[in-house]
Amino acid sequence: MGPCEARVTDETLLDYWLETDAAGVELLEAHLFTCASCTARLEEMQALHAGIATLGREGRVSGILSRSLLNRMQRDGVRVRLYSVSPGETVACAVFPGDDLLVAALRANFANAERVTLSMVSTHAPLAAPEELTVSPSDTEVLWAVSAAHGRTLPSMRLQLTLTTVDADARVLGAYVLEHTAIEPR
16 A cells, blocks of 8 residues: 555544544545555544543543544543533532543633643632634533542632633623532541
């Protein structure tokens, strides 16, 4: 086999592997059967995911996730505690002994936004520098994940999360409050 003449994009390979896009599957599989380069890239993605799932079960994943990656991690046995919150809402949350990963699904209307920042402030201090994200007008949520192992070390506190557009207006798309209750170990 020679070099790839019709390189498949990373997004197409990821959609295929995560089973999120059924369109063109037969053509893609025919290409993968004859193209060692694209097949090797797909295998690298599969190995990367296996590592991410292992890290998730070990409580070593944090940051922004896609819904398809979160679903795949759950199918692979990562135990997720998911809290969905809409702008202006306050949600009680906690970390329980069997949890591997905590996820806050921050709902918002991204119709007029291309980039947003996620800022996090606790009753004690800012938790991290604002994180800048690319969003699509069709998105309905941002998934922010924290390892359950880290969550178990946190005291009871109020956590304020804010999504703001990265543009001249710097519009707040959503302000969310998580009331975290520390669970005492038995």
